[in-house]
Amino acid sequence: MITPADLRTYVINLLRRPDRRARMTHVLPPELKATFTSDWRGLFDGLNLTRSQLDAAGYTLFPWQIESDNPWWARPLKYGEIGCTLAHLACWRHAAQTGDEPFIVFLEDDLVIPDAFLDQLLAGLHQLTRHGPFDLLYLGRFPLEPDHDQPVLDGFVSPGYSHCTFGYLLTRPGLGLVLAAHIEEAVVPVDEFLPALYIDHPRPDLRARFRRRLTALAFEPPLVSQRPKDEAGSDTERSAFVEPRDRQPEQGAANPRR
Template sequence: MTKTLPLDLPVTFTSDWTGPFDGHELTRNQLEAAGYKLFPWKIASDNLWWSRPLKYGEIGCTLAHLACWRHAAEASDDQFVVILEDDAIVRPTFLEDLLAGLRRVVSSNPFDLLYLGRFPLEPEEDKPVSDGFVSPAYSHCTFGYVLTRSALDILLGTHLEHAIVPIDEFLPSLYIDHPRPDMRARFPKQIKALAFDPPLVHQRPKDEAGSDTEDSDFVEP
């Protein structure tokens, strides 16, 4: 990431932080002792991701994003914050393309969340809003997105730490009516989302980069 990100983009790496958890050694007792609570995730469903318990990798991923939002809210007064996971692929013109896109969309279509890349689960439901942007339907993947200052306050105000869910499901729950009633009730729709179309950022394939979320244990009952 150091080699590929633009030199004039101020970057904070979570790997430089001394945090309370190592995701590979995380336990439920550690989480609860620190005041974190898990959402009752497993339900009877034909959906593979809903009919099983959370994985520690999913919890660690959510906590990492939460830590980024908290850090950005406290340490920066920038209008926009960019979140990139370590498997994000950015092209050499990333910063110029991002700034050009923001200039085009901010005045005509203000947003809270802007996906730089994603995996649309219902692509037929995406709605074009302007050249190069859509209003996204239900989407997964959080390898690249932009938040506004006001969005940080909204996300932190949900107190995700008291009902931890996969970050892939949390973000769309805030801009669509989530298909799970329990998610709709706990995290109701409250932000406006846009997405670059085509994507500005891509994700390195799992067979090349691996997956810290999938290659982890289920949370014990």
């Protein structure tokens, strides 16, 4: 039987957003003793992030901007996107070095959690572990392409290309596979990184850099959702674009999908 003791939980939260931390502390089930990234020092806040800091820390940015009809791919990365990715990476690394729980839950601080969240999560994991092994489980997401035709089990699908990382889970073997992709050597938005590990990514350059290695599943309907941007705001969208090292970052237009 799977219990809360089998879960390790992380919440992506910035030090300057104690309001979001307070809300998450209030809504999270007390059985989940979450670790908050706001308790760590790291290059997580896009409003305070610079190219020189990334270089000094040894992070290499993937050549993101390409000619494309997709407006997100046709513009530079934002510092907030990089900071978000590095926060997730810090959680993956911490989980790999700490504890031995078989399931690791990653939540962003604009998450909407139903009252029955923990019971539904534990019941779902019990059902899935009886079905067979998996690596990644979306608790919620934004599908960009159709999922695979046949449901895996009642309440679960094999996801197609999806965005958003406000709620997902990795098994311990899956955690090792994610870290083995070495996103620190080619930093991209975490929204794009995770799908590249379980589908043939629609961008050939990302598909070539990050090979498929995960078995992914998703709650359907989603177990959790995300607060609307007009209600919660977006620390990611408020940040500047990353410009070449010899130019000053400029504030750019928001990406409507983030």
